Amino acid sequence: MRILVTGSAGFIGFHLAEKLARMNHRVTGMDNINNYYDTALKLARLEHSGIDTEHIEDEKPLQSRTLPSYTFIKIDLCSKPAIFSLFEKKNFDCVINLAAQAGVRYSIENPEAYIASNITGFFNILEAVRHFKTGHLVFASSSSVYGLNEKIPFSVSDKTDSPVSLYAATKKSNELLAFSYSHLYSIPMTGLRFFTVYGPWGRPDMAPFIFTKAIIEGKPIKVFNNGSMKRDFTYIDDVVEGIVRIASIIPEASPAPFGLFNIGYGQPVDLLSCIETIETCTGKKAEKQFLPMQAGDVPVTWAETSDFEKASGYKPKTGIDKGIPQFVNWYTGKYLPLTKVTK
Numbered sequence: 642m643r644i645l646v647t648g649s650a651g652f653i654g655f656h657l658a659e660k661l662a663r664m665n666h667r668v669t670g671m672d673n674i675n676n677y678y679d680t681a682l683k684l685a686r687l688e689h690s691g692i693d694t695e696h697i698e699d700e701k702p703l704q705s706r707t708l709p710s711y712t713f714i715k716i717d718l719c720s721k722p723a724i725f726s727l728f729e730k731k732n733f734d735c736v737i738n739l740a741a742q743a744g745v746r747y748s749i750e751n752p753e754a755y756i757a758s759n760i761t762g763f764f765n766i767l768e769a770v771r772h773f774k775t776g777h778l779v780f781a782s783s784s785s786v787y788g789l790n791e792k793i794p795f796s797v798s799d800k801t802d803s804p805v806s807l808y809a810a811t812k813k814s815n816e817l818l819a820f821s822y823s824h825l826y827s828i829p830m831t832g833l834r835f836f837t838v839y840g841p842w843g844r845p846d847m848a849p850f851i852f853t854k855a856i857i858e859g860k861p862i863k864v865f866n867n868g869s870m871k872r873d874f875t876y877i878d879d880v881v882e883g884i885v886r887i888a889s890i891i892p893e894a895s896p897a898p899f900g901l902f903n904i905g906y907g908q909p910v911d912l913l914s915c916i917e918t919i920e921t922c923t924g925k926k927a928e929k930q931f932l933p934m935q936a937g938d939v940p941v942t943w944a945e946t947s948d949f950e951k952a953s954g955y956k957p958k959t960g961i962d963k964g965i966p967q968f969v970n971w972y973t974g975k976y977l978p979l980t981k982v983t984k
Contacts, residue, residue, distance in 0.1 A: 642666050642667070642734040642735055642776075643666075643667045643669075643731055643732060643733050643734045643735075644661055644666050644667065644668050644669070644733065644734065644735045644736070644737065644888075645668075645669045645671060645727075645728075645731065645733045645735070645736045645737065646661065646668060646669070646670050646671070646737050646739065647671045647672070647718065647736070647737070647738045647739055647740035647766070648671075648672055648738070648739035648740035648741065648781075649670025649671060649672050649687075649690075649713060649739075650670070650672035650674050650683040650684070650686055650687050650713075651672065651683070651686075651739060651740070651743075652686075652838065652842060652843050652844045652877070653739050653781070653835070653838060653877065653881070653884075654670065654737075654739040654740070655687075655689075655690065655842060656840075656877050656878075656880075656881045657737065657739070657881050657884055657885070658670045658690065658711060659689075659690055659708065659711070660881050660885060662690075662705070662708040662709075662710050662711035663708065665710055666710060667710050668708075668710055668711045668712070669702075669712050669713075669714060669727070669731055669733075670690070670692075670711065670712070670713040670714070671713075671714055671715075671716050672713075672715065672716075672740065673715065673716065673717040673718065673740070674697070674715060675742075677742065677743065677744065677754075677846075678844060678845045678846060679845060681979065681980075682842075682845065682976075682979070685979055686842055687713060689842075690705055690707070690708060690711060690713070691705035691706040691707030691708050691711065692705055692713045697713075697715050698715065699715050699716070699723075700714060700715065700716060700723050700726075701714065701715070702714045717762075718740050718758055718761075718762025718763070718765055718766065719758065719761050719762050719765065720765075721765045721768070721769075724765050724766065724769050725768075725769055725772070725773075728769040728770075728772070728773040728775075729773060732773065733773070733775050733776075734775070734776045734777070735775065735776055735777045735778075735779065735888055736766065736769075736770055736775050736777070736778050736779070737779045737780075737884060737888060738763065738766050738778065738779070738780040738781065739780075739781045740758070740762065741758055741759050741762075741763075741781060741811075741812075742754045742755045742758040742759055742808075742811075743808070743844070743846070744808060744846050745785060745806045745808050745809070745937045746806075746935065746936075746937060746938075747808075747846070748806050748807040748808035748811075748937070749806065749807065749936060749937055752807050755807050755808055755811045756811070759808075759811035759812065759814070760811055760814060763780070763814075763815050763818065764818065766778070766780075767818060767819065767822045770822070770828055771822060771826050771828060775828070776829065776891075777829045777830070777831070777888065777891055778819070778828060778829070778830045778831070779830075779831045779833065779884065779887060779888050780815060780819060780830065780831070780832055780833070781812075781832075781833060781835060782812045782813075782815060782816055782832045782833060782834045782835070782901070783808070783809065783812040783834055783835055784834050784835065784836040784837070784873070784903070784905065784942045784944065785804065785805075785806060785808060785809035785812060785939075786804060786809050786812050786813045786816070786834060787799065787801055787939070787942070788801065788802075788803040788804040788805045788809055788939070789803040789805060789939075790803070793909075793941060793943045794907070794944060794945040795834075795903065795942065795943055795944060795945060796903075796945040797834070797901045797902060797903060797945075797948060801813055801816075805936075805937050805938075805939065806936075806937035808937075809937075815832070816832050816901065819832060819899065820897060820899050823892075823897040823898055823899040824896065824897035824899070827894065827897070827898060828898065829891045829892050829898040829899075830892070830898070830899050830900070831887055831888075831890075831892055831899070831900040831901070831902070832899075832900070832901045832902070833883070833884065833887065833901075833902055833903075833904050834901070834902065834903045834904065834905075834944075835875065835880060835904055835905075836872075836873040836874075836875045836903065836904065836905030836906070836942055837872045837873055837874050837875060837905075837942060838875050838876075838877055838880050839874055839875070839876065839877065839964065839965075839968060840876050840877030840878065840964060840967065840968050840971075841877065841967060841968055841970075841971035841975075842877075843877070843968060848872065848912070848915065849874070849915065849919070849965060849968055850968075850972070852915070852916055852919050852927065853919050853923065853968070853969055853972050854972075855927070856916075856919055856920060856923050856925050856926075856927045857923055857925065857973070857977075859925070859928075860928070861927075861928040861929065861930045862916070862927050862928065862929055862930065863930050863932055864912065864913070864916070864929050864930065864931050864932065865932050865933065865934055865935050865938060866932075866933065866934040866938070866940055867931045867932070867933070868912065868913050868929075868931055869940060870911070870912040870940055870941070871909035871910060871911055871912065871940070871941040871942070871943070872909060872910060872915070872941075872942050873905040873906055873907065873908065873909050873910070873942045873943050873944045874906060874910050874915065874961050874964065875904065875905045875906045875944075875957060876906070876957070876959035876963075876964035876967075878959060879904075879906065879957035879958065879959050880904055880957075882955055883904045883949065883953055883955055883957070886953040886955050887900075887902065887949075887952065887953055890952055890953070900952070902946075902948055902949040902952065902953075903944040903945060903946050903948075903949055904944070904946070904949060904957070905942075905943075905944025905946055905957065906944070906957045906959070906960065907943075907944055907945070907956075907957065908943070908960075909941055909942065909943040910961055914961070915961055915965065916929070918961050918962065918965045918966075919965060919969060922965060922966050922969040922970075923969060923973075
């Protein structure tokens with residue numbers, strides 16, 4: 642298939658674009674390479690995918706040197722003319738929209754970035770999908786939409802009317818906009834609520850990355866809610882496999898061709914257990930600073946995944962006992978050498 646992966650210099654998008662290209666789909670990766678976190682990591686991901694990052698220019702396609710069916714192009718979601726031009730040229734069968742301004746706490750300090758990317762940018766994707774008759778739109782939502790929901794595990798049938806961060810509100814808005822477009826124009830769309838994705842090439846603002854970095858550097862780590870936090874940590878390979886499977890499944894039109902799924906490991910892990918696993922992997926003890934709950938945060942996330950497993954035929958299988966060591970091995974073996982080069 643002809644597939645567009647937006648956010649392909651990002652964590653999930655990078656892994657997904659590579660997997661799809663290795664499956665011989667004709668993949669176009671798109672990203673604006675913003676500086677929300679270190680762009681050196683984003684460029685290193687693209688280099689890993691065979692993209693000559695020294696020659697990246699706006700709206701200039703670059704062919705991968707190692708993945709013959711992969712092309713990268715730098716475009717911002719907010720550039721509607723550039724997006725429409727790309728859709729007109731490529732005639733995509735499937736669009737997987739992973740590009741977004743991420744981060745819960747960052748949204749409190751920089752709300753404009755979330756409205757621009759997650760609302761205006763997503764609207765541009767919806768308009769392009771409508772005008773150029775894309776076969777299926779798969780888009781990233783987030784477990785953060787569950788907000789103040791106290792029922793666990795979180796089910797897609799639960800009410801999600803109380804987001805506690807602007808990031809969560811924009812992701813809920815994506816779901817509502819997508820359903821509306823799907824219903825009005827009979828466009829197949831599927832939203833995926835991701836639960837704390839981690840693994841090699843992961844984001845520096847996520848807990849496993851933050852903890853690993855601090856422990857290795859001998860710096861204190863902040864443990865919020867005085868340590869009473871649980872997260873449904875989901876390994877990157879499980880997430881990518883889930884996306885690939887869901888992308889090939891067209892939702893039934895009742896009352897719209899729209900689907901919504903949780904993608905999570907399905908079992909919450911105490912944050913202190915995650916820290917202990919990292920300590921074991923690094924051979925170093927963490928210096929912990931116990932602090933109150935942060936604004937916009939929630940004490941527990943837990944994905945109910947039976948609908949996803951039934952639809953996809955896949956159950957995430959990588960616990961932190963396997964996933965954290967693989968992440969730490971990547972961090973020490975590839976990321977630390979990268980930081981020394983960029984410095």
